Amino acid sequence: MPLQQYIINDIKPLNIHDKVSDFKLLFNELTYSHIPVENDGVYLGCVSETDVHCFDNSKEISEFNYAIEGFFVRSFTTWLDVLEAFAQNSCNIMPVLNEQNTYLGYYELNDIIGLFNETPFFAEPGGILIIEKGINDYSFSEISQIIESNDAKLLGAFISKIESDVAQITLKIGNAGLNDVMQTFRRYSYNIVSGHEEDTYIENLKERSEYLKKYLNI
Numbered sequence: 001m002p003l004q005q006y007i008i009n010d011i012k013p014l015n016i017h018d019k020v021s022d023f024k025l026l027f028n029e030l031t032y033s034h035i036p037v038e039n040d041g042v043y044l045g046c047v048s049e050t051d052v053h054c055f056d057n058s059k060e061i062s063e064f065n066y067a068i069e070g071f072f073v074r075s076f077t078t079w080l081d082v083l084e085a086f087a088q089n090s091c092n093i094m095p096v097l098n099e100q101n102t103y104l105g106y107y108e109l110n111d112i113i114g115l116f117n118e119t120p121f122f123a124e125p126g127g128i129l130i131i132e133k134g135i136n137d138y139s140f141s142e143i144s145q146i147i148e149s150n151d152a153k154l155l156g157a158f159i160s161k162i163e164s165d166v167a168q169i170t171l172k173i174g175n176a177g178l179n180d181v182m183q184t185f186r187r188y189s190y191n192i193v194s195g196h197e198e199d200t201y202i203e204n205l206k207e208r209s210e211y212l213k214k215y216l217n218i
Contacts, residue, residue, distance in 0.1 A: 003079055006112070007096050009105030013038035014061070016068075021057040023047065032093040036106065037061060037068055043095060043103040045070035072097050075104055083112050121156030126174030130160065130194040131185055135167045138190070143169065146184045152176035168193060 013036035014023060026035055027049045034046035045068040047061060055064055072095040073082050086094055092109040116122070131143075140157065147154045153174045161168035173181060182192055 003077075003082065003107065003112075003115075004075055006107055006115075007075070007105040008108060011036075011106070013043060013095075013103060015039065016044060016062045016065075017060050019057065020052060020055040020059055020061055020064075023052045023061060024057065027052060033091045034069070034093050036093075036095050036103065038103065041103075043072065043097060043101065044068055045072075046091070046093070046095065048091075071095070073107070074098070079112060079115050082107060083116065086112065119156070121172045124155050124172070124174055126153075126155050126172050127178045128194070129171045129173055129178060129182065129185075129192070130168060131171065131190045132161075132166050132168040132193050133190050135162060135165050138167055138169065142188065143171070146188060147171070147173055147181055150176060150180045150184055152178075152181050 011026075011030070011032075014026065016037055016039045023035055032049075034048050035052075036046050037044045047064070047067055048069070051064070051067040052061075055061075055067075061068075069089065071085060071089045071091070073085050075096055075098050077085075082094060086092070086109050094107040094109070094112075096104045096106055098104055143157065144154055153176070155172040155174050157169060157171050159167055160170040185192060
């Protein structure tokens with residue numbers, strides 16, 4: 001999805017020769033984690049609020065070049081890569097440059113997260129299912145086949161965790177009850193980490209266990 005319409009340019013980068021006090025004043029007026037820095041119209045990077053509050057007010061920010069973080073995205077960067085850039089740099093403002101490295105403005109984290117919330121994974125009705133299997137034993141083609149063979153619809157999937165050679169996959173499934181889907185996953189040796197209230201497997205095991213206890217006590 002195109003992001004250019006979400007570029008904001010109401011805050012211009014401060015100059016590298018501006019005083020630290022100017023940066024502190026702007027941070028006090030805003031809720032952003034970083035402020036862009038430029039020199040003669042050329043974007044240099046961002047400085048964080050945490051760093052700036054440790055600097056001497058009377059000095060120029062140029063004396064703290066080491067604190068300038070050079071992160072940015074392009075105007076054509078996809079929304080998922082933009083979201084990743086936010087996460088990697090622990091920021092809530094992301095400078096945007098064009099192909100000529102001209103500063104165009106910035107993205108706000110909340111706007112990008114809002115786009116994520118509009119995707120079918122969140123917007124469409126359905127159930128969340130978390131499964132796991134050996135990292136070398138699962139495949140997304142198999143996962144899709146299992147879901148679709150039960151007349152269900154896969155709305156989204158991502159690897160949410162990898163630990164000790166086991167991959168955990170989070171699925172959004174719509175268009176059908178999840179019980180048959182979960183039973184099929186079990187037959188294919190997937191472990192159900194987090195299921196759904198429709199899951200009758202555990203309840204059946206409990207009922208059989210209680211029945212066996214009663215039988216043994218006769």
